[in-house]
Amino acid sequence: MKRLNAPKGWSQLLFVAPTEPWAALRAAASAGSAATTATLIDAGLRGRGGGGFLTGAKWQATAAEPASEHYAVANGYESDPAVFTNRLLMEENPQAIVEGLAIAALTVGAREAFIAVRAEYTEAIKRLEAVIANAERDGILGATLLGTGRELIITVRPLQGSSMIGEETVLMKALAGKRGQPEQTPPYPSTVGYLGKPTAVNNVATLAAVPWILNNGAEAYAQIGDTAQPGTVLVQISGSVANPGVIEVPTGTPLNEIIAAAGGTASGASIKALLVGGPTGGFIPANLFGGTPYSGAGLKSVGAHIGSGALLALDNSVAIPELATMLTRWCADEACGKTIPCRIGTRRLAEIGQRFVDGLAGPADAERLQKLAADVTDSALCAHEALAPSPLLTGVRYFASEFGPAVAAPSATPTSGRS
């Protein structure tokens, strides 16, 4: 899995190591917490982990929470098994991530910060730890932060054993050595996080952008990409494209341009749909590629979401019902088991999908699918559950003919219970 070169005109900032290491950290230290968050809010940086919150606002809320301890966590745990965007980022630009995390910790007043990484990413762990060790040796992190009296200890925490750890409340639990089951939000981790203290949790891609913003100014960042959600997103495009790989894409880019940047359709194939967002993502049919910008709002309008940043190009040989069912079954197997609608509902959804695949679906199954999907989404405690019905719902919506005559007319856009 390699990085692809982006076409001209696409800003590239995430893989660019800061020219002067730790300059942004020093600037943040001198500017102070309020100014830093103001800059980030002006830049419009939003979380890349799928939640899409304004990062500056999140840090502000965390810092404002009265507590004896604050924490900052970088979420480098990729739940999607097929995606390596964060891995590449951690391997190639660990400096920006560590610096971004340090700025976050400084802003919220944390003395301890963690980088959660998949235990299989041994190379990434090594490189991150190397950066931290160098920083501690140079007195930038560790017992004294930049020579001031306060301490800031950043630890890399390898985690494995459940694909739910990528969810932020689950991550809080896993870091504390507990069962990885999500909690109801609100209260968000900015109020009750690691060990019950306010914690600022950010994806590593979000944090990697922070030094760039502080070094180059909020204005510059706000001009990149979509106005509502500025900046770039790491996208991994694979499947029936000529050059599968990871591309850094400015938000708002239409899907067909992304496919073109990956070399276009592979020879001898024709793309039927894109699976956008990973195993809990949505299918987008080929006719919508031109009109759908790659941004949170744009994808939501067609029933998909950025998710893990995965784009899987499916050609005509792929049967949508079968793929959707297998993805739903994956969701069911990976479910942590806390809520009944997820634990059992995803299983039932997979069964309904299987009936469609086997041609045994009755007239009631289509309606049951919609109702069950609505129930599962409405009662969701975490994004895994809220988005688990997406493959089946978008499959039925756009590829009704493949599901057989039992499928009713497409329903309204399925919305996630978490905005």
Place this chain on the structure above:
Amino acid sequence: MAWNRLTPAGRVLAVLLPVLAIGGALTTALLVAFGGAIAATIGANLPIVRFLVAAVVTFLISVPVAFLLIYMEMKIIALMNLRIGPDRIGPAGAVMSVVHGLKVLMKEDYTPPSVDVPVFTLAPVVVYLASFMTLLVIPFAPELTSMGFELGLLYFFAIGGLSVVGLMMAGWSSFNKYSLLGGIRAAAQAISYEIPLTLSVVGIVILTGTLSLPKIVAAQDGSFLDWFIFRQPLAAIIFFIAITAEANRTPFDNAEADQEIVAGFATEYSGMRFGFFFFAEYVNVFIVSALFSAVFLGGSNPPIHIDVNPQILIDLSALGIGLPLIAGIAPVIGTLLFAAPIWFASSRVKGWQALIAGFLIFGGVSTAAVGIWAFVMLPPVASLIWFLIKTFALVFTFVWMRGTLPRARIDQLMGFAWKWLLPASLLNIFATAFAVLIAGS
């Protein structure tokens, strides 16, 4: 007709019908052969015969009366408790008490080893007899009294006191301290309440000058204002309370307090022996209500004399041979007559169901007709029916009290008898005597 292929009902009929037929034939033959001699003997000893017949009839009706009272009690208390009571056995559960009786008969008759066997065996008999012998003096109707002799009231109290002996025998002979306690309590209660009981009717005796029950009933002839309950209200109240205690009814049922001392004096009794006590109690209730209605409520006198003389005389002998014909054909015609409208009116009713309904309606109508004729034409019938109405009203009141009132503690009820009822009855005597003196002079 193989014996083992018959149902039990069939077997009963197969035995009963020949027996009845043969018995009837024999009796008819005997009567035909010796009819004259038998009639002469009866005519010569009419009082004795009359007494015998009356006694037998009285004994015979006492058991069904007991069944009826048991059923009434179960049903009325249930209705007062917002339940329905027996409703499955027989129409509205009417056969329930019969079933109870049969069950009691079928229970194991066990005599505990250490009891005093002759006393143990005789105790239920004594209690039962005490109740039934008092039945003989109840004035059901002027013509329907078994023993209307001069000392009726005194006889009643004397024999009624015998039941105390029976209770003591039961309590003592059961080798059981709790039974003994129960027996002692019962005896103490009975003795204590006998004094107010007898003293309260002294006022009546003063007013009527006789102890004969038929004469006391006759003294209340006229309208209902002549009833002694209005002329002796205090005596009525005392008498009522005293007979409640004598009959061991709530609130004075310590002797048998089901919830406290198992069955009190009757703890060691099972099966039919217990059934004796049980029946004796209910017959006692009936008797005591009958006495109250005879002494205070005018007995068999109607509340108001209505002088109608319809003179519906049906001379059955004029029909001659037509009588059996009518007796045979009338039921058939009546059944069909009443069945036809039912069958035509509803399409869901089958033919045989309509016939049965018709038969029942015919039975009801003819009974009502005969009953009304008898009521009007035969004075004993009317008197009996009035008597029974009053008696059962009293029975209802006893059952009502059982369903409402809590039990009195033994010391409370003894204290009540000695400290309140006794002085009150003495007061009643003095007042009555005083009044008679004033009225007389």
Place this chain on the structure above:
Amino acid sequence: MPKIPGTGLLSGMRLTLTRFFQPKRTVMYPEVKPDIAPRNRGRLELVTDEHGTLKCETCFQCAQACPIECIDMGGTDTKGRFAVHWGPAEQYAERREESAMRRSGRTVSDAAAASGATINIAKVDEILEAHDYDPHHMLAILEAIQGAYGYLPVDALKRVSGATGAWYAMVYGTATFYKHLAFEPGVTRSIAVCRCANCLVSGAGSVMGTLSYEFGTEFGRAIPWSNLRLESLPSHLLGAPSPLVVIDGEPQRDLSAKNAASWAAALAGRYAA
């Protein structure tokens, strides 16, 4: 106390007389059935849907919720590791004290901790020392213990609970949640199939189906006659082809949906226990 003696009795009798005439409350069962709430827990019964599939997931929620612990379930846990029961601990021969301690939610008592350990417990102590006896590092501690012993021995878990003060139930809760922790030795080798979207598109589903059919087991479970376990790969190995099958950590580059059956036969021969 009524003013005139006797009026109390009479008012009581008046009440019962009114009751005599009021409509009765008896429910004429069985002609009239009582009105039972639809969620009445009258009888425990497993229900099936119209396709005959049992709806019960053996999720133990009912057994855990039952206040009198009268619900019991039997079977192997979802990872095919050990037989699980949830009933009064006294009834089950295996892990009696275990299950009681686990359910009690308390730290391992001194007596239980002092009972002789069947393993060399010194390694556990070293690991605990290295992690500063901090229960917040439970996951790391357990991973280290698994690294030291090859699996998680019960005695080690008891020692962890006793030394760190973490509830035994919490230790077990964490240990049973994460898929890379094992409770029994021996089943160390695994055949894992990746289920990421790319592999699913490339036929991982049929590979899984073929393998589970050939081995006669299901994914997530041990293969009965061997020391192998069928697993789902947590993440796609970098640069590995699709569909990805990993045996003992080695990606198999030639296995695809077409030759999965013959592969399975060969594997069966090679890894027989």
